[in-house]
Amino acid sequence: MNKHLIAIAVLGASLALSGCAEEPAQQSNQQHLQPIDVAEVLVKPVQNWHTYTTRLEAPEEVSLMPRVAGVIEQIAFNEGDTVKQGDLLFKLDARPYAAVVASLEAQVASAEAALSQAQSEAKRAVRLTERKAISTEQAESRTSMLQQREAQLAALKAQLIAANLDLEFTDIRSPIDGVISRANITKGNNVLAGQSVLTSIVSNQTMYAYFDVDERTWNHSFSQVAAADHQQVVMQKVGQSTFAHTGYIDFIDNQINAATGTLRVRARFDENTGLRAGSFARIKLAANDITEQVIVPDKAIGTDLKNRFVLTVGEGNILEYKLVTTGERYGSFRAVTAGLKAGDVIAVNGPARVGPGMPIAPNTVTLDTEGVAFTLSPTAQHTLMAKK
Structure with a gap:
């Protein structure tokens, strides 16, 4: 009897020890589950972006050349300054041109005196002809002389106007508003009319950006766009x-370039905050259609050979492999056009530390999209709701 009691006691102790051993083991397995950040996918109204490279151009650009030849007497601007139309930039030695003006003014005065005499003789000839005191031939000669004096005076006055213009052109002024470059030719040097480039000026209040859109993209996404619509770009x-x-956009060319299969488009930027002509830039143009798409962090997407996938959280917090088709990128987020639906929960950081089939300890986080533009303008996000 004692032997049976001892056996039962030993068996009971063994079962108790076994139970105690299994409970810590289960607790240990739960404690070793990988903690992973997870989040529910977002659904946002978005537009498809098209990106183009370009260089900025100024609407007005002048290579400043003198209209008359001469010696530079003064440079009246600071290099790199902003100038206004009409500002004095260079001054040439005006004395030779002033002398020509003075000479022509004297010639005009002499021609006016000669004309006055010819007018008097012509009037006298009319009276004498009426009394038959002079011949008709003499009267016609005086009339002809009057006409010659009038023509000579008109020619001299025209020469005087041209001489005054030349004198005026010795003051070389800015033809546009803009930013001036350095002086290519300095004080004391002789310059030639229409040949010597003194400096350059580019307008700076507005900038143009020309870029080429391929025919297929234009016809698919922008065929209804007109320059008058002022389609927004960034x-x-x-x-x-x-x-x-x-x-x-303020200009769309009138034909497709047959050699390249592209259409030339121009974007205009009126608020010039530090834009410079010649700068390299990237233009983003958004298609007009706004659609709702699933949005996930770009880092949540993994690559498996040619496939892209995300890890979703399934039953029992087991990670599952989901093939996806990706769309446009918006900041640190990317649109998923196929493979996910609203309500799906994904591993935010992708397959960096985990893989499909692994149990995890999910740590739910919120996806922060503040400051991310999913449409070209903030008001465009309401367009989708208005259409529904």
Whole structure:
């Protein structure tokens, strides 16, 4: 009897120890589950972007050349300054031209005196002819002389106007508003009319950006766009992380370039905050159609050979492999056009530390999209709701 009691006691102790051992093991397995950030996918109204490279151009650009020859007497601007139309930039030695003006003024005065005498003789000839005191031939000669004096005076006055213009052109003024470059020719040097480039000026209040859109893209996404619509665009300069400059399309060429299969388009930027002609830039143009698409962090998407996938959280917090088709990128987020639906929960950081089939300890986080532009303008996000 004692032997049976001892056996039962030993068996009970063994079962108790076994149960105690299994419970810590289960707790240990739960404690070793990988904690992973997860979030529910977003659904946002978005537009498809098209990006083009370009260089900025000034609407007005002048290579300043003198209209008359002469020696530079004064440079009246600071290099790199902003100038206004009509500002004095260079002054040439005006004395030779002033002398020509003075000479012609004297010749005009002499011609006016000669004309006055010819007018008097012509009037006298009319009276004498009526009394038959002079011959008709003499009267006609005086009339002809009057006409010659009138023509000579008119020619001299025209020469005087031209001479005054030449004198005026010795003051070389800015033909446009803009930013002036350095002086290519300095004080004391002789310059030639229409040949010597003194400096250059570019307008700076507005900038143009020309870019070429391929025919297929234009017909698919922008066929209804007209220049008068002022289709909005955004621009990013070299070294910038965001598309900080907003402009609009103000010119669309009248034909497709048959050699390249592209259409020339121009964007205009009126608010010039540090834009310079010749700068390299990237233009983003958005299609008019606004659609709702699933949005996920770009880092949540993994690559498997030619496929793209995300890891979704399934039953029992087991990660599942989901093939996806991706669309446009918006900041640190990307649109998913196929493979996910609203309500799906994904591993935010992708397959960096985990893989499909793994159980995880989910840590739910919120996807922050503040400051991310999913449409070209903030008001465009309401367009989708208005259409519904």
